[in-house]
Amino acid sequence: MFAAYVNSFSSESPVDGLVLGERPDPVAPDGWTIVTVKAAALNHHDLWSLRGVGLREESLPMILGCDAAGHDEDGNEVIVHAVISDPAWTGDETMDPKRSLLSEVYDGTLADKIAIPARNVVPKPRGLSFEEAACLPTAWLTAYRMLFTQADLNPGDTVLIQGAGGGVATAAISLAREAGMRVYATSRDESKRAKALEIGAHDVFEPGARLPRRVDAVMETVGAATWSHSIKSLRPGGTVVMCGATSGFTPERGELNRIFALQLRVHGSTMGTKGELAALADFMDVSGLRPLIDRVLPMEQADQGLRAMDEGRVFGKIVVTR
Structure with a gap:
């Protein structure tokens, strides 16, 4: 074969x-x-x-x-x-x-x-x-688990998605918008920021930019380059869910003081279960999202x-x- x-x-x-x-x-x-x-x-x-x-x-x-x-x-x-x-x-x-x-x-x-x-x-x-x-089985399943299982987000919540353009990030933008969340996204590339708006982001920013409001959760796929911004963007009690680190594993600033002072949650995530994959496929089928x-x-x-x-x-x- x-x-x-x-x-x-x-x-x-x-x-x-x-x-x-x-x-x-x-x-x-x-x-x-x-x-x-x-x-x-x-x-x-x-x-x-x-x-x-x-x-x-x-x-x-x-x-x-x-x-x-x-x-x-x-x-x-x-x-x-x-x-x-x-x-x-x-x-x-x-x-x-x-x-x-x-x-x-x-x-x-x-x-x-x-x-x-x-x-x-x-x-x-x-x-x-x-x-x-x-x-669906990798990027979209990873994004689904990050949003709905690990971050436990609901309609009306605000989420920041770092690194728009990658498979997980674009999936997270589309899923979050379809689920009724307010979606912010970042990218170094102007054309990718424009495309992020096309697929559902409410607003887009350059990495590190100050956001209009603190977010309930951050979907972190970039790693070291965006870590400090992710932590600073969270509301008290918010959650950063991390599934990868394409820019490296060691951020210049760990922001540990913010994590304990604001009682933030740092949640790792990888792939998803067969049940979550089945639920994701049904979600796509019923919603018409592709x-x-x-x-x-x-x-x-x-x-x-x-x-x-x-x-x-x-x-x-x-x-x-x-």
Whole structure:
């Protein structure tokens, strides 16, 4: 079968380690199923894997990809949930210390077919295309969990979303606006600020700018570069939810005095549960909200999409199709 896989690591030029070619068809052990992929979405996780972060050299070659939608062995239209928990684990899969994501221990979704635990498939609503559904399992699921589970936000609340342009940030803008929140967003790029307004932000700002009001929560995906601004933007008792740190892990100012004096909450978040993915898919279907797709490419051009992502030339999700 055709697949996009990592065969070597490079921290400076990660896509150089990508191979587009043939791999053996997957074999499903007991309790697993084979999904025929119709569409898959690219994520920064793929670039980290190409750099060798979270992936061991002895695991190579490894098929990349966390997100996919396609057909199961009975012909049902399904979405793949990428969090693989221990078979004995019950409850929130993201809390399982033995969990992994597709493309870390088990081959990922950038292929004609993928083997996946049978419990990891979610019915695809007919109202969503395969391309739209493929955007949900990582970026959109992460944003959904950050907003509604970790921050526990409600209609009328105010949220700041740092780093508009990335997959999680654009998903959070759209979800928060659809759920009736007041949405602020930041970006260094003027064109991305303009696009953030188009997809639902009420107002946009340059990073570090003073906001019209303190916010109930901040969705933090940037890390060190925006951390101080995130903390300073919160109302007393507010929450910052962090799912990543693309600008680094060590901020110049930790703002610890503000955190304890204003009784702020700092909440980590990663991915989401199968139940949250199903709820997200239903939310999208009922509301009519659709993922923002930057571009759709054939899987044979996955390298072009990864290079665009690595260079920051993306607003929304890049989807590859079969």
